[in-house]
Structures are given as C-alpha cells and as structure tokens.
Amino acid sequence: MLNNFQNHINQNLSFLNKSRLLIAISSGLDSVVLTHLCHQLKLNIALAHCNFNLRGDESDGDEEFVLQLAEDLDLEVFIESFETEDYAKTYKLSTQMAARELRYNWFEELAEQLNFDFILTAHHADDNLETFLINLSRGTGLDGLMGIPEVNNKIVRPLLTFSREDIETYAKTNKLTWREDSSNASNKYVRNKLRHDVIPVLKEINPFLLQNFESTQNHLQDSKQIIEDAIVRIQKKAVYVDNDNVIRLSIKKLKKLSNPKAYLFELLKDFNFTEWDDVTNLLDAQSGKQVFSSTHRLLKDRDYLMLIENNSEETQESISISEDKKQLKTSFGTLFFNEADAIFDAQANVIYVDKAKLKHPLILRKWEEGDFFYPSGMTGKKKLSKYFKDEKMSLIEKENTWLLCSEKDIVWVIGRRADNRFLATENTKQILKIELNK
Structure with missing residues (x-):
C-alpha cells in the first residue's frame, strides 16, 4: 500500500510534497495509518487531536495514545479538549454535529494561526460509500451523490481511493497499534448501521462494489461538469446583478428552458432554499409573492425573480x-x-x-x-x-x-x-x- 499511496500522491496530490500538513488524528486505525504513511514518505506533518470528553477514561486514553505516537515518530502534536455536550445543547445540535463543528473549526484556526497549508483527514473509500448511501436514503440532489470530495479548500483526503480492508491489511502487516472507538460498535447511528449491516451484504453480492462505486462517481462527476457548463451558459443569458447586488432571474428566459425547476435548483441551491415546488411556482405567481430560506428570500417582481439576502439587522424605525x-x-x-x-x-x-x-x-x-x-x-x-x-x-x-x-x-x-x-x-x-x- 505504501507504494500505491506514494504513486497516488505524486500523480494526483503532488502539491502535498512541498506543503506543511496538519493530520487530524483520532487514535483510530484510519488516522494512525495515514500518519505512518505520511511519515514514511517524509512529508512535513504535524498531528492534531480533539478530546471531545464524550467517553470518559476512553477519551483520555485516546489523547495519551496520540501523545505517545507523536513522541515515537518525533512529530509536533496539538491537543484540544472540548465540552462537546454543552456546546451541542447551547447551539441545539446533535452530539455528532457538535463534534464535527468543533473539530473543523479548530483545525482551520490551527492552520491559519500556524501556517499549515493543508489539513489531512483519513476518510477512505468505505467512508465515501457510507456517505453516498446516507445522502441517498435522505433524498438528495446530484451534489449529495458525489460523496466526499478528495480536496475541499484546505481539507485533503489522500486515503479516499483506498478501502478499509487495504488500510487494515497495511496496519497488520506493519504491526501498527491503534485504539478502537467503542461507539463504532453501536448501531445507534445510521452510519454504523450501514457499516455493519448493509455494506457487508452489498459486498457479498458484488465483491467489486467499491471499484464499481468509484466508477459510478466518476461518471457522476462527468455529468456534473456538463450541468455546470450548462448553468454557466444560462447565467449569462438569464441572470443579472443590480448595482445594489440584488440578483435578478429573467422569468421569460427561465420558462423557455426544458425543465425550469431543475435549472432553478442548480441556480439557487447555494442559498438554502428547501421548498423547491414553491420556488418553481413563483414563475407564475403574482408580483409580490415570496419564498424564504434561512438566509435569503426570492421575490416575484413583474418579469423577474429577485434574490435578496435577509438583513434582520437593518432598522425600519425613523x-x-x-x-x-x-x-x-x-x-x-x-x-x-x-x-x-x-x-x-x-x-x-x-x-x-x-x-x-x-x-x-x-x-x-x-x-x-x-x-x-x-x-x-x-x-x-x-x-x-x-x-x-x-x-x-x-x-x-x-x-x-x-x-x-x-x-x-x-x-x-x-x-x-x-x-x-x-x-x-x-x-x-x-x-x-x-x-x-x-
């Protein structure tokens, strides 16, 4: 796997060879293997570990393990402790979402303050398939079916083309040690149910499931590029930006398209709308009708749909x-x-x-x-x-x-x-x- 990993870095992620990298490490199998692989390639790495204080002594044990690993490999390490449950209650988030938000916010702060070029996470092909199935089960657009991006701004996932089996084989062959998160054994979470009960059956039905899934995602990526090209053409013809940064969409030009609802979704998907039937109905509504998202509103005004950012702070008082x-x-x-x-x-x-x-x-x-x-x-x-x-x-x-x-x-x-x-x-x-x- 080391040779395959090196080839993948050199061919697809060569920018990592000359970058200062921060590895997000939990103490689990995936992030421990990622650390050893990067260390073997002599990449410029440091470790960052979050103690979410959710599993008592087990959480503290993970922290101690990461500290020892950093010492063994002579790596710089950063540790941060979070009161995750309090954060989740304060911001009305699930524990998982709270931990995710805390983790990524801290990683980005570290990267900015200490001049790390990229943050590496240990997501792999099985994680990608799980994300795909979760989004599929919840209902999603094309973006949700794209799975986990390999590069997303400063976040890079160099193990994304490798399976969990590849990673475990490498770890056992090289006699690496890691810690198991007890929560991963529970079917309380959707991801764990898919991991333990669904994906093994799919792999039994089709041993080439991950390879075929990767091929499907490549096809989806190609289709997405075609859609993006089409949206750019439509934006040039039907979308205008006023001097006050209000975005106007020409109703006449939108209604001439083969599928106005699909085009509206692609044009407006980044503005947090959810009621897409209501958005489409604005095309034939009376002037003054509006649809709201958490951040914007879409207003029918004669021949245009006007996209305006919500501004609750602006005073209406004299x-x-x-x-x-x-x-x-x-x-x-x-x-x-x-x-x-x-x-x-x-x-x-x-x-x-x-x-x-x-x-x-x-x-x-x-x-x-x-x-x-x-x-x-x-x-x-x-x-x-x-x-x-x-x-x-x-x-x-x-x-x-x-x-x-x-x-x-x-x-x-x-x-x-x-x-x-x-x-x-x-x-x-x-x-x-x-x-x-x-």
Whole structure:
C-alpha cells in the first residue's frame, strides 16, 4: 500500500510534497495509518487531536495514545479538549454535529494561526460509500451523490481511493497499534448501521462494489461538469446583478428552458432554499409573492425573480436628525448636511434646499402607503405609490426607499427626487446642501 499511496500522491496530490500538513488524528486505525504513511514518505506533518470528553477514561486514553505516537515518530502534536455536550445543547445540535463543528473549526484556526497549508483527514473509500448511501436514503440532489470530495479548500483526503480492508491489511502487516472507538460498535447511528449491516451484504453480492462505486462517481462527476457548463451558459443569458447586488432571474428566459425547476435548483441551491415546488411556482405567481430560506428570500417582481439576502439587522424605525448634525451614516450610505453659497446643477444624490423652510429635527424614515410629495420639475402633488409606478421601480427598490422629512412633509425621496416646496431658489438666504454618498 505504501507504494500505491506514494504513486497516488505524486500523480494526483503532488502539491502535498512541498506543503506543511496538519493530520487530524483520532487514535483510530484510519488516522494512525495515514500518519505512518505520511511519515514514511517524509512529508512535513504535524498531528492534531480533539478530546471531545464524550467517553470518559476512553477519551483520555485516546489523547495519551496520540501523545505517545507523536513522541515515537518525533512529530509536533496539538491537543484540544472540548465540552462537546454543552456546546451541542447551547447551539441545539446533535452530539455528532457538535463534534464535527468543533473539530473543523479548530483545525482551520490551527492552520491559519500556524501556517499549515493543508489539513489531512483519513476518510477512505468505505467512508465515501457510507456517505453516498446516507445522502441517498435522505433524498438528495446530484451534489449529495458525489460523496466526499478528495480536496475541499484546505481539507485533503489522500486515503479516499483506498478501502478499509487495504488500510487494515497495511496496519497488520506493519504491526501498527491503534485504539478502537467503542461507539463504532453501536448501531445507534445510521452510519454504523450501514457499516455493519448493509455494506457487508452489498459486498457479498458484488465483491467489486467499491471499484464499481468509484466508477459510478466518476461518471457522476462527468455529468456534473456538463450541468455546470450548462448553468454557466444560462447565467449569462438569464441572470443579472443590480448595482445594489440584488440578483435578478429573467422569468421569460427561465420558462423557455426544458425543465425550469431543475435549472432553478442548480441556480439557487447555494442559498438554502428547501421548498423547491414553491420556488418553481413563483414563475407564475403574482408580483409580490415570496419564498424564504434561512438566509435569503426570492421575490416575484413583474418579469423577474429577485434574490435578496435577509438583513434582520437593518432598522425600519425613523431617525431624528438635529439641526447641528453634519453627517449621518445609514444602511444605504452617508448623508452630509452643509451650508452652500450657491445652487449648482441638481443631481440624483444632491439637493439644495431653503434652510428656513425646514423644521428641525428632520426625520429619516421608510416610505409608507398614503405618502405624497410635490416632485421637483412638476406641478402639483403626487402619491409616492404612483411615482414609483411611473418610474418603473421594482418592489425591492420600493422597499429600500427612504424619505427625508420636515415634520410630516417630504423634503427628499432620497437619491431620486426632491420636493418642490423646499428647494432653494435665487432668493434663498440660507442654502443647505444635502448629499448622499453611497
């Protein structure tokens, strides 16, 4: 196996030969073998072990074993102790998920602080098959059927092409010692049930199960590449990004596709949506209909689906602005208030008003139904809702419209149109320049 491992590194993961590597080691068979293989190849490695304090003396014994192994091989070692059950309760996670989160967060912190180039984990071909079956049983898209990636940012899994049998044979042949995790014998977890009860039967039916599975995954990877190429083409034709980073998807172009639901899934799968029928139904819904995920919302607005990041922190309350205020930072930019000697050409982000007509404190607030103003350059008043419609503003633009007011009167639809009643003229004695800097 050592020769096969060396060939695999040289042919597929050659960047590891010149990198500083951190091996995630549990004391179990897989990570112990990975450590010995890397040590035999004289790779630049150090060890990192997590004590999750879940198995009492057994957990402490694992830690002692790793410390002794590091001493025997003359390797640098890092140990971290976690109160995993407390973490799981605090963040409402399963114990397994809590341990996973703690482990990977710590590995990444170590790598960043101590300049490790990559983190090696000992996942192998049987682990990959188990992950595939777990995802298959739960229902998944193509990504879930891809199994465990060999390289994922800084995480590298150099044993992924080797079976558990290969690893155990190497360990016994070389008389290596390791520790067995007692929890691996329990069928309490889905992965263990598959490992003990399902996969052995599949291997009995087909002795070439792992080889065939690897071949299937290669075919899936090829198919995924074709899909990704198609999605790139669709993105260029049907997806647009506004200046305010709102993503727009053309409904007309999406509906011309052979399977709009499948394309929507591929376009939006990274934004945590789960109700894909509801997402697809937006194509034929009335404007204003929305579907929410934990991080984003998808809004139907006339000819487009608008993808917007949730922002619960943005205040919807009004803000009072005193007369001596010179600048105000807001979620949409910074407002500047300065006296001016003359009136210059009007711009969308600058207005000149007659300071004497203002009643302080000024009020900054979101627009509301029933609001009206006297648009500059026009005669008479106009409801904001009618103004928005005439300007063909999207629902998102309306939502994000702020008003600067003097008592109840609108002074400025910020960034769009001033109110005639407050504009400075050639007879104005005190000119106030109000500017929005985004």
